[in-house]
Amino acid sequence: MEDVAGLDDLGSSLLEAHWRFDTRMTYNRWFKVWLSFCLVSMCSAMPAEEVWLTRFLTYLTLGYAAATVQICACAVAAVHRLNGFDNPLTPTLKSMLKAISAVGMCGTRSKKFIVDGSFIVAMCSAFLEEYPVFDADRFDPTVSVQSDEGRSIMWLRAVAMILLGLEIGARAGEITRMTVCCWQARDDGSVYVLVHLAKNGKNGELSGAVLVRGEGDFKDNYSAISFFEEFYFPFLRSQGLGLSKKCILSKFRTAVCPACSPMFPVWPHSKSKGESGVKPIAVSQVTSSVKKWATRIGRDASNYSAISFRRGSVSLAAAAKVDRNIRKRHCRWKGEATQDIYTEVSAPEEKVYGLALRKTILKSRAARGKNVKFFDFQT
Numbered sequence: 331m332e333d334v335a336g337l338d339d340l341g342s343s344l345l346e347a348h349w350r351f352d353t354r355m356t357y358n359r360w361f362k363v364w365l366s367f368c369l370v371s372m373c374s375a376m377p378a379e380e381v382w383l384t385r386f387l388t389y390l391t392l393g394y395a396a397a398t399v400q401i402c403a404c405a406v407a408a409v410h411r412l413n414g415f416d417n418p419l420t421p422t423l424k425s426m427l428k429a430i431s432a433v434g435m436c437g438t439r440s441k442k443f444i445v446d447g448s449f450i451v452a453m454c455s456a457f458l459e460e461y462p463v464f465d466a467d468r469f470d471p472t473v474s475v476q477s478d479e480g481r482s483i484m485w486l487r488a489v490a491m492i493l494l495g496l497e498i499g500a501r502a503g504e505i506t507r508m509t510v511c512c513w514q515a516r517d518d519g520s521v522y523v524l525v526h527l528a529k530n531g532k533n534g535e536l537s538g539a540v541l542v543r544g545e546g547d548f549k550d551n552y553s554a555i556s557f558f559e560e561f562y563f564p565f566l567r568s569q570g571l572g573l574s575k576k577c578i579l580s581k582f583r584t585a586v587c588p589a590c591s592p593m594f595p596v597w598p599h600s601k602s603k604g605e606s607g608v609k610p611i612a613v614s615q616v617t618s619s620v621k622k623w624a625t626r627i628g629r630d631a632s633n634y635s636a637i638s639f640r641r642g643s644v645s646l647a648a649a650a651k652v653d654r655n656i657r658k659r660h661c662r663w664k665g666e667a668t669q670d671i672y673t674e675v676s677a678p679e680e681k682v683y684g685l686a687l688r689k690t691i692l693k694s695r696a697a698r699g700k701n702v703k704f705f706d707f708q709t
């Protein structure tokens with residue numbers, strides 16, 4: 331078989347190629363997958379035929395993330411180039427690859443999607459459509475409801491979790507451990523949020539992130555600070571939840587406070603059995619909150635989980651070119667191998683992250699406004 335003979339040439343030329351070692355390993359591995367596919371399908375591996383390469387990439391799309399399919403296509407193209415063949419990625423194939431990325435088509439091994447700017451915009455505007463202002467009567471945990479639509483508290487709490495989770499890049503475990511005293515308003519209008527590390531946590535280590543205040547009200551800025559001030563804290567207060575006089579934070583700055591109410595409480599299902607008091611939300615409920623909102627704004631819930639807002643946070647900040655050190659500090663990252671200490675960031679720097687996120691979300695909102703106009707015009 332000519333292709334197998336070509337493999338030997340390929341083996342030696344790969345070693346001489348000027349690819350970085352890890353790139354070479356990746357390309358090599360993916361090219362081997364293509365070869366196996368060709369052997370089974372009895373088609374030519376090199377030069378690749380468009381029809382077979384299309385089938386192969388379609389097949390990969392069912393099981394891998396869009397980025398992985400791209401890498402594989404690049405691997406096949408690179409090995410062709412190395413062997414003096416024409417680029418097998420025809421214009422048709424290239425536009426197919428573009429389409430795979432654009433629609434986010436991906437299979438079971440793909441990573442969870444991120445909560446991005448347009449997710450936030452869709453969620454906040456859907457919420458405001460239903461609840462333009464806070465009205466305590468509409469958020470009553472003693473009223474039993476039959477369906478998700480009526481679960482006003484679930485929607486409210488989920489917006490609070492997602493906004494705060496995104497702005498501080500929280501892990502689900504960190505969301506569940508939060509108490510109302512973790513919210514520490516500062517004189518300049520910003521808020522320091524104390525975060526109890528769910529991972530790599532050390533006793534006595536102070537850790538948290540800074541939220542920045544957006545301009546105007548929640549309807550103008552979709553920010554965590556505005557949402558908490560206008561909707562979420564009034565709701566908690568209406569339920570008699572808040573800071574306790576026995577709060578221990580002034581004495582033990584990094585302890586999980588047992589006296590104050592949980593930031594994200596859940597109510598016992600049945601009142602009749604004498605169950606009283608709220609409990610902090612569980613990780614599984616953090617996940618289901620993200621999924622519920624994903625579904626409500628027309629996205630596929632299976633692509634989302636609690637990690638989506640942490641990953642979204644980091645991705646948005648990276649895309650907005652926030653310095654890596656600031657990202658690391660803000661999201662309480664540590665090197666896997668080294669217990670490195672974060673470099674201190676200055677007071678203006680600690681707001682860079684929040685400002686970048688705010689800008690990105692407002693940009694998504696402006697873009698969405700344009701789409702809506704266009705749609706109205708069409709109909």
Ligand SMILES: [Zn+2]
Pocket residue numbers: 509511573574576577578579587588589590
């Ligand atoms: Zn407390």
